[in-house]
Every structure is written in structure tokens, then in C-alpha cells.
Amino acid sequence: MILPTLALLSAASVAHAAAPVATGTGAWAAAYSSASAALAKMSQNDKVNIVTGVGWDKGPCVGNTPSIGSIQYPQLCLQDGPLGVRFGTGVTAFTPGIQAASTWDTELMRQRGQYMGAEAKGCGVHVLLGPVAGPLGKNAAGGRNWEGFGPDPYLTGIAMAETIEGMQSSGVQAVAKHYIGNEQELNRETMSSNIDDRTMHELYLWPFADAVHSEVASVMCSYNKLNSTWACENDRAQNQLLKTELGFQGYVVSDWNAQHTTTGAANGGMDMTMPGSDYNGKTILWGPQLNSAVNNNQVSKSRLDDMAKRILAAWYFLGQNKGYPGINIKANVQGNHKENVRAVARDGIVLLKNNGILPLKKPGKIAVIGSAAVNNPKGINSCVDKGCNDGALGMGWGSGSVNYPYFVAPADALKTRAQSDGTTVNVVSSDSTGSVSSAASGADAAIVFITANSGEGYIKVEGVAGDRNDLDPWHNGNQLVQAVANANKNTIVVVHSVGPIILETILALPGVQAVVWAGLPSQESGNALVDVLYGLTSPSGKLPYTIAKSANDYGTKVVNGDDNFSEGLFIDYRHFDKTNIAPRFEFGFGLSYTNFTYADIAVTSTAKSGPAIGTILSGGRADLWETVATVTATVTNSGSVQGAEVPQLYLTLPASAPSVPPKQLRGFAKLKLAPGASGTATFTLRRRDLSYWDVRTQNWIVPTGSFGVSLGASSRDIRLTGTFTVA
Numbered sequence: 001m002i003l004p005t006l007a008l009l010s011a012a013s014v015a016h017a018a019a020p021v022a023t024g025t026g027a028w029a030a031a032y033s034s035a036s037a038a039l040a041k042m043s044q045n046d047k048v049n050i051v052t053g054v055g056w057d058k059g060p061c062v063g064n065t066p067s068i069g070s071i072q073y074p075q076l077c078l079q080d081g082p083l084g085v086r087f088g089t090g091v092t093a094f095t096p097g098i099q100a101a102s103t104w105d106t107e108l109m110r111q112r113g114q115y116m117g118a119e120a121k122g123c124g125v126h127v128l129l130g131p132v133a134g135p136l137g138k139n140a141a142g143g144r145n146w147e148g149f150g151p152d153p154y155l156t157g158i159a160m161a162e163t164i165e166g167m168q169s170s171g172v173q174a175v176a177k178h179y180i181g182n183e184q185e186l187n188r189e190t191m192s193s194n195i196d197d198r199t200m201h202e203l204y205l206w207p208f209a210d211a212v213h214s215e216v217a218s219v220m221c222s223y224n225k226l227n228s229t230w231a232c233e234n235d236r237a238q239n240q241l242l243k244t245e246l247g248f249q250g251y252v253v254s255d256w257n258a259q260h261t262t263t264g265a266a267n268g269g270m271d272m273t274m275p276g277s278d279y280n281g282k283t284i285l286w287g288p289q290l291n292s293a294v295n296n297n298q299v300s301k302s303r304l305d306d307m308a309k310r311i312l313a314a315w316y317f318l319g320q321n322k323g324y325p326g327i328n329i330k331a332n333v334q335g336n337h338k339e340n341v342r343a344v345a346r347d348g349i350v351l352l353k354n355n356g357i358l359p360l361k362k363p364g365k366i367a368v369i370g371s372a373a374v375n376n377p378k379g380i381n382s383c384v385d386k387g388c389n390d391g392a393l394g395m396g397w398g399s400g401s402v403n404y405p406y407f408v409a410p411a412d413a414l415k416t417r418a419q420s421d422g423t424t425v426n427v428v429s430s431d432s433t434g435s436v437s438s439a440a441s442g443a444d445a446a447i448v449f450i451t452a453n454s455g456e457g458y459i460k461v462e463g464v465a466g467d468r469n470d471l472d473p474w475h476n477g478n479q480l481v482q483a484v485a486n487a488n489k490n491t492i493v494v495v496h497s498v499g500p501i502i503l504e505t506i507l508a509l510p511g512v513q514a515v516v517w518a519g520l521p522s523q524e525s526g527n528a529l530v531d532v533l534y535g536l537t538s539p540s541g542k543l544p545y546t547i548a549k550s551a552n553d554y555g556t557k558v559v560n561g562d563d564n565f566s567e568g569l570f571i572d573y574r575h576f577d578k579t580n581i582a583p584r585f586e587f588g589f590g591l592s593y594t595n596f597t598y599a600d601i602a603v604t605s606t607a608k609s610g611p612a613i614g615t616i617l618s619g620g621r622a623d624l625w626e627t628v629a630t631v632t633a634t635v636t637n638s639g640s641v642q643g644a645e646v647p648q649l650y651l652t653l654p655a656s657a658p659s660v661p662p663k664q665l666r667g668f669a670k671l672k673l674a675p676g677a678s679g680t681a682t683f684t685l686r687r688r689d690l691s692y693w694d695v696r697t698q699n700w701i702v703p704t705g706s707f708g709v710s711l712g713a714s715s716r717d718i719r720l721t722g723t724f725t726v727a
């Protein structure tokens with residue numbers, strides 16, 4: 001099976017069991033020549049050392065490899081995680097990935113990456129363990145979805161590219177994780193994700209291709225199995241897809257303790273083991289074991305050379321051989337980075353409902369209600385790895401969390417604002433329905449805070465073992481809102497959540513005048529919220545996932561056992577569109593304080609049908625990344641205040657393509673427009689954006705026929721349509 005398909009890839013892809021050897025193509029040429037020179041000075045022991053972590057809890061970082069004296073290679077520091085430097089005390093708590101996705105703002109995404117990279121470097125961290133494209137988020141309840149950028153592979157792919165390029169521009173090695181199919185926390189270390197080849201390419205692998213195209217230094221293999229073989233020793237995933245098809249020049253590092261065998265991992269394409277031992281420090285699968293395996297010819301010398309060379313090349317590629325700071329996780333490196341946190345927190349806020357109550361205009365009296373309006377009374381960092389849901393919610397829990405340097409709680413920021421307006425504020429920091437009605441009644445507006453939280457499965461919070469048990473708000477949020485809305489017909493609901501919750505109960509309450517989806521704002525929570533509630537900024541976030549009317553509407557759920565991914569391509573809006581289920585708030589939805597009109601769509605294309613034929617560079621065949629169609633449209637701010645709009649382009653492939661989703665996101669822009677002003681949204685479509693994955697020929701094919709272009713303010717608010725034909 002494997003031999004003929006691989007042979008089709010390119011003449012250069014050698015179709016035998018050996019793992020592909022990186023040759024230093026494209027941007028990596030200089031790094032590989034330095035790596036080759038260094039490798040020549042290394043003993044076999046040195047090579048084994050550079051690929052093997054020093055063992056759990058044996059170094060200054062969550063992962064460490066020993067220094068290699070013969071080549072002046074330092075003790076390498078690998079540290080979590082995707083939103084900043086874990087365990088740092090002088091670092092910024094950046095917004096989670098899902099909030100960055102919610103902004104649909106590539107400049108903010110890139111700056112976020114750049115600042116995270118700068119802080120990592122300032123702490124002497126060589127390898128920062130993020131960003132996250134797996135989980136992609138096929139299950140709305142998936143515990144770690146919030147670390148990534150949501151269930152659309154295109155949006156996630158763009159966010160991966162921006163983040164990685166930002167991080168690496170600051171000199172730190174980025175790690176695209178978790179590769180691949182780690183879509184839930186339940187049984188993540190035993191289950192098999194059985195993903196068909198087309199779904200793999202069009203959904204789960206897609207954003208990793210963006211990561212490789214952006215020259216990511218490293219990819220982390222995940223805990224789960226794929227078709228019953230561990231991800232970290234999966235020849236198909238690592239040797240074939242990642243290193244051959246995508247031409248990945250960096251190294252594969254294991255998730256912590258995700259390695260299971262010595263030779264299987266080595267020959268299956270893993271290049272570095274972390275942390276180097278199990279958590280008891282007893283089982284060590286590489287180190288001396290790898291040495292023996294090489295001496296016994298179970299692992300070839302060239303495989304060991306390739307592992308070491310990939311790791312060295314990444315180090316040279318990032319320029320870390322020149323004047324890199326020493327390791328000091330406690331360094332104060334925040335600079336002005338909180339400005340990015342505030343901007344992402346603010347511009348990621350999605351206004352879901354507004355009957356005209358927002359923005360607030362100097363109300364005489366407001367009530368601020370809910371335990372989530374105030375800081376955790378035990379302290380903002382009192383729960384290890386954020387493993388609790390007490391007080392304001394800024395991020396989920398697990399290894400992808402960081403310490404807050406400070407946290408501006410919503411109630412505090414509202415009080416500050418109220419002071420300058422002369423507004424009376426009544427704060428009730430309780431979720432008990434009995435205590436809210438007296439506070440809420442008589443206020444010009446009652447602002448009630450609810451949450452939903454999730455995280456990594458090694459911590460259980462209030463009965464939630466990672467993945468959420470349901471899509472309801474925590475702490476009886478529905479009842480709390482009901483009590484407030486019964487007492488005050490000007491109720492504003494603010495939701496801080498890791499992902500979709502079912503809002504039907506809340507939306508049915510006549511007293512609920514507005515719903516503000518504030519996501520996961522991290523340390524600048526209150527400031528960002530006040531910016532939007534008071535109209536200092538018009539809300540401009542758009543949902544990076546669908547909010548359904550019922551949890552069952554998603555058609556996917558966390559499974560107990562192996563997951564066959566039988567829904568195939570049809571996750572999130574692809575599923576709602578295919579099955580004609582009306583969502584409550586569709587993917588891409590978000591209101592504003594102003595209005596936008598769309599006009600003058602223009603479509604041009606030079607695309608030719610057929611397979612991609614380019615040589616393989618980082619990210620796959622080169623021609624897949626070439627622009628083959630351009631769409632432009634004029635967007636005008638027809639309202640009365642400054643605002644920003646996110647026009648979105650959805651593509652419908654011609655009928656000649658086999659069973660494709662009704663429409664797929666293939667472009668977006670963010671236009672900041674003064675009242676009355678117009679801007680041009682330009683969408684460039686790459687060959688891959690027009691292609692489907694053909695399993696038989698193992699290639700991306702541009703089908704013949706008429707492509708449908710839908711441009712709109714969400715996946716279901718289509719304002720302009722066009723077509724282009726490919727012969």
C-alpha cells in the first residue's frame with residue numbers, strides 16, 4: 001500500500017522503510033551546513049545526548065538536554081507553553097490561542113507571537129512549546145481546544161503561520177503541537193485516532209502544513225495512537241506525511257512521556273525524547289538504550305545523525321549559537337507586552353446580542369454580579385496550573401497556562417470607569433440566586449458574569465476531568481442569569497468561556513438585552529471589557545466556532561475508546577451546513593456598534609485544473625502556495641462610529657470534486673474603518689485553497705468547473721457572491 005503512493009510523491013522521495021534524511025532545503029541551507037560541521041565533531045555519545053532529555057525534574061526547564069562541550073552547544077531549555085513562559089514570575093500572561101483566533105487580526109496574532117518569543121528568549125528559553133493546532137477542536141467540549149485556534153483548519157493555519165513567524169522572528173524555536181489527532185483529553189494516552197487520509201489532509205494536517213511552510217523549528221508528536229500505532233512512532237504520520245510530503249526540516253520532539261519504545265520511535269521518525277525519563281525517573285527509552293540500539297543496528301547510524309542534525313540545524317536556524325541569554329525563567333521580560341494582551345482581549349470580544357443597551361452611556365447605577373466578576377479571593381495564581389474555576393476566568397487549566405503578573409478583574413475595571421462617570425456600582429461576587437435580586441433591581445444595567453472552563457486531563461476541577469461534561473455554563477449560570485434578568489429588564493450577560501456553551505435558556509429571557517462573548521481575555525480582562533461595554537472600541541471579534549442550539553447539533557462528541565472520526569470532513573460549520581441544522585450563532589458571527597455594507601466584488605483567476613506538480617519545499621509542493629485567484633470587494637462603514645469588520649471568503653468547489661463541504665473558509669481580512677469610510681478587502685487564494693486531497697493519486701487536485709465565491713460578515717451572512725471557472 002505505502003510503496004506505490006509514496007513513489008507518486010516525487011522521484012526524490014525514497015520509497016522504503018528508512019526515515020527521510022533532511023537535506024537542508026531552501027531557507028535551511030546555511031543552518032544545515034553549520035549542523036553538518038558540528039555533527040562531524042560529535043561522538044556517538046554526544047549525538048545520543050543531544051536527542052535525549054536529561055530526565056524529569058532534572059533541569060531548570062520542563063525539558064532539558066545536556067550541553068555538548070565539543071561543539072559549545074548549551075544545555076537546551078524547552079519550556080511550556082502556547083501563551084507564554086510557564087512558571088515565569090516576570091512574564092506576561094498572553095491571551096489563549098482561541099482569543100487570538102477570535103480577533104481574526106493577523107497583525108495582532110503576529111505581534112502576540114513576536115512578544116511571546118521575545119519573553120522566552122529573555123528567559124533563556126530556547127524552545128517555547130507552542131502554538132497549538134491539535135486539538136483542532138472537532139469536539140466542542142474538548143478540554144484543550146482553547147489553547148489552539150478553533151475548528152476551522154484555514155483560520156488555524158493562518159494563526160499558526162503568524163504566531164510561528166512572530167515567535168521565530170524573536171529568536172525562539174517554535175513547536176507546532178500536538179501532532180496529531182489528539183482531539184480530547186479522555187483516554188488521550190491510550191486511545192487511537194483513526195483518521196482517513198483525506199480528512200487527515202483537509203482538516204487535521206492542514207494547519208501543520210502552514211506551520212512547516214513557516215519554517216517551524218519543531219513539531220511535537222502527541223500522546224494518542226493513530227490507526228493503533230503510537231503517534232510518536234507512526235511512520236505514516238512522521239516519516240511520510242510530515243518529513244516527506246511536507247518536507248519538514250526541523251525535528252520531532254515527543255510530548256512529555258509520549259514515547260513508548262526505543263527503536264519504534266527512532267525508526268518511526270521521532271528525533272528528540274522528552275523529558276528523557278518517565279515521571280519517576282526510572283524508565284529511560286533513549287540515552288543508553290538508543291546507544292545500544294545503534295550499536296546493534298536496530299537503529300542506523302544515519303538515523304541518529306539525522307536526529308542530531310535536525311536539532312542542531314534548528315538551533316543554528318534561529319541564530320541561537322550567537323549570544324543567546326542564559327536560562328532564567330524568573331526574569332522580568334514583560335516590557336509593553338500587556339498592550340497586545342489588551343488588544344487581543346478586546347478585539348476578540350464577540351458581541352452576540354444587543355438590543356441597543358450597548359454601548360453604555362454614563363449609567364446612574366449599575367449592578368455587577370457573579371463570582372466571575374472579581375478576582376479569585378484566594379489569589380490570582382493560587383491554583384496550580386490554573387486548576388480551579390474560582391473568580392474571573394482568563395484562561396483554561398493545564399500545562400498550557402501561565403502565572404498572571406496581575407489580573408484586572410471585570411468588577412475592578414468597571415468600578416474605575418464608573419468613578420469617572422459618577423456611576424454608582426453595586427458588586428455581588430456570588431453566584432447564589434438568592435442574593436442578586438435586591439442588587440439588580442433598580443440599576444440602569446445589571447451586568448452578570450458566567451463562565452465555562454476546561455483544561456488538561458491531569459487536573460480535575462469541580463468534576464470536570466479535562467474535557468467538559470456538557471456545554472452549559474458553570475456554577476448554575478443559567479439560573480443566575482435568570483434571577484438577575486427577572487429582577488432587571490436591562491440585563492447584560494458577559495460570558496468568559498473556553499468554547500461554545502448552549503445559550504438557549506439565557507436568550508429566552510426577556511430581561512437579557514445583550515450578550516457579550518468575552519472569551520478568555522487573560523490579565524487585561526476588565527480593561528478590554530470596559531473598552532467594549534462603553535464603546536471606546538466597537539466590538540469586532542467573530543466567533544472562531546459555531547454556537548449551537550443544542551450540544552447534539554455538533555454531531556461529534558468526546559468518545560470513550562478509540563475515535564474513528566467517522567464524521568470525516570464535517571466538523572463545526574461544515575457539519576451544520578451539510579445537514580442543514582440552524583446554529584444559534586454561526587461560525588464567523590459577531591455584531592458591531594456600526595454597520596458595514598459590501599459592494600463591488602471582483603474575481604480573477606489563473607488557476608489550472610489538475611494535480612500540484614511543484615518540488616517539495618517546507619510545507620509541501622511549492623505550487624500549492626502560489627496565488628492562483630484574487631477576490632476583491634469594497635466594504636463601507638455605513639454607520640456612525642469607527643469600527644472594524646472581518647469580511648470572510650467561503651469557497652464552494654465545483655461539482656466535479658467528490659463530496660466536499662458546502663463551503664469552506666478560504667480567506668478573511670480585518671478592515672478598520674472610520675464612519676463613512678470604505679476599504680478594499682483583498683483575498684488571495686493559493687492553489688491549495690482550491691484543491692481537495694485525492695487519496696488515490698496522493699495529491700492535491702484543483703477540480704474543473706465553476707467555483708463559488710461567497711463573501712460575507714459570517715459563514716451564513718453572505719453579502720456578495722461570484723464565480724470563476726477552471727478548465
Ligand SMILES: *[C@@H]1O[C@H](CO)[C@@H](O)[C@H](O)[C@H]1NC(C)=O
Nearest residue numbers: 194195196197226227236237
Ligand atoms: C489510517 O487508516 C486510514 C484507513 O485505512 C488511512 O486512510 C490513513 O492514511 C491511515 N493513517 C495513518 C496515520 O496511518
Ligand SMILES: *[C@@H]1O[C@H](CO)[C@@H](O)[C@H](O)[C@H]1NC(C)=O
Nearest residue numbers: 194559560561562563564566
Ligand atoms: C471504530 O471502528 C472499529 C472498526 O471498524 C469498530 O470496531 C469500533 O466499534 C468503531 N468505534 C466506534 C466508537 O464507532
Ligand SMILES: *[C@@H]1O[C@H](CO)[C@@H](O)[C@H](O)[C@H]1NC(C)=O
Nearest residue numbers: 593594595596638639640641
Ligand atoms: C444599522 O442598520 C440597522 C438596520 O439597517 C439600523 O437599524 C441601525 O440603526 C444601524 N446601526 C447603526 C449604528 O448605524
